[in-house]
Amino acid sequence: MIQCINEDSGNGYIWHTTGSGKTLTSFKASTLLKExxxxHKCVFVV
Structure with a gap:
């Protein structure tokens, strides 16, 4: 995921289904991205 962001392809999103760990994945992703x-901006929406 970080590699895709560093390739400067624009915006991105992560799609999950019910019960697949969306909150944990999103929290970890936002934590890595803010570092x-x-x-410049990372929005974490639950």
Whole structure:
């Protein structure tokens, strides 16, 4: 995921189905993204 973001392809999203760990995955992803200096804004919506 981080590699795709660093390739500067624009926006992105993660799609999950019911009971697949959306909140945990989203929280971990947002935590990793906010540590990246190239990311100017990371929105975490639950």
């Amino acid at each position: 990246n200096d190239r990311i």
